[in-house]
Amino acid sequence: MILALQTSEPLIRWRYIRDQWDGKILDAVIDHIQLTVISVVLGVILSAIMTAFALRYRWSTGPIMVFSAFVYTIPSVALFGLLVPYTGLSKTPAVIALTGYTFLILVSAFIAGFRSVPGAVLDAADGMGLSPRRRVLTVELPLALPYIFTGIRAATVTTVGLVTVAAIIGQGGLGDLILDGLRRTYWTPMIVGAVLSVALALLLDLGLWLVGRALTPWTRRGHAE
């Protein structure tokens, strides 16, 4: 791809934004949100399963972490390309790849969260006769929430950025606008795509932060002495 720098082209043509807002731009935003949400939700579910496995069977922690890290190291462009022959040009390869990229962040955060629960709290929970299921749901999970939410926020922000790359296999999103701008040396769509992607990342991050805050009221109280 060759980028010819055209100094005559202004950075923003407001007319483009006005004309394309209801069509191209909004579609791209919706696609972008869709890809992000689906991938992160799938990532959370699969990471939760892997975390449960890692915590239940200690030997599996190492392999699970290696696997998550390995997936993370594959260049995204290559991974999208590699998956297309198997899945065709649909949303599937994008979702598979994007989901895979969340594993490292989410699994480490989830494991750290559960490991952060003080041993004395677990001892007390067992000693009082909480069943293992009740212990996980009413004690360990809530106490791991601060870590869990930090992980989900990081994964979401990362995914919003990565979705722009998914445009190269033609799956829409704000990456389309960026690619379009690059191809045509037309700055406006590129800037619109980039700015909206950043805004979307910040917005989702803020939303998740607020949800996490609402779910962990005890972390905001003062300490005695």
Next chain:
Amino acid sequence: MATAPEPDPNEKSRPAIRLSAVTKRFAGASHAAVDALSLDVARGTIVALIGPSGCGKTTTLRMINRLIEPTSGRIEIEGADVAASGVVQLRRGIGYVIQQVGLFPHRTIAQNIATVPRALGWERARLAARIDELVELVGLDPSMLDRYPDELSGGQQQRVGVARALAADPPVLLMDEPFGAVDPIVRARLQDELLGLQSRVQKAIVIVTHDIDEAIKIADRVALLNMGGILEQYAPPDELLRAPASEFVERFVGNDRSSKRLTLARVADLPFERGAVLEVGASLEEARAVMDAHRTDWVGLTSNGVFEGWVDASGIDDGADLAALPRSRPAAQVMPDSTLREAMEIIMTSSTSVAVIDDDGRFGGVVTLERIRAALAVGVPERVA
């Protein structure tokens, strides 16, 4: 309460907790952590498990609620084998308090206290009434119920821990170094509170401690364990101090055994002694007679049963009126519920070698070092719970 089909003839004498030849051998360990330990804990009594680290005291405690499963032997609670019931069910019927308290940080104090009753499915009204009762019992400020554990001091958290353990009114309470993490002043207060609490709830309490003074202070019986969970002596505190069963026990309780025994008895346990003290209207002859009898050169004066102060012999020799002589207020004063050790310290730091017992503002007699030593010689009376 459920109706028992057939009243057990041994119901009365049966211990609350019975350990029979309980052994725990951890995988890969060459020695048993606890070796054939047999121990009865009577109802309504506090038993302290104490010994050097590695003596298996915590292991023993944790075998009672099956946080650790014994390798062999049998543990009964109220006659029922603990191995026979489900572990979750069993633990809900046993109070459990640990050193780090282990309150749930994400639950309010009320929710923490409600843990076991909730798991048992208590109704809301019953639970609320019980929480009110417990808050009063352990001396918590009800305004704390809506706070989170991190907002409470260490001492307050420990009180919540005790309330939480007692929530479903279990007959047995297990405490693993419950006061180990608080400062000495708070610890002493919590110990006193536990004794006060016990006089009301009458549980069978097993408490693990590494502090012999704590064991002596709060336990009805002390089980002193040696390495590998070997029971060296199981006796009331005074017996442990007066008649150590082995050299190990003697070394463990320390060479200040006698002064430790002094913490077991209170001033009120001593026979009443009036000492060289007179009512203010007494004659000079009476004063001289009292001074002679007690070999002092001063007398104390009371007015309508309230202690007024000491009067020096030099004034009496001058033939002045007893009531008109200058009185120095006593520096040394003890309460009926002061321990003999406290009384001894007060006497030794005072200039008069005698302490006046202040019984709620009234003169309650005197305590002297002689008196305390005499009490030690005959054995300290058993403390009545």
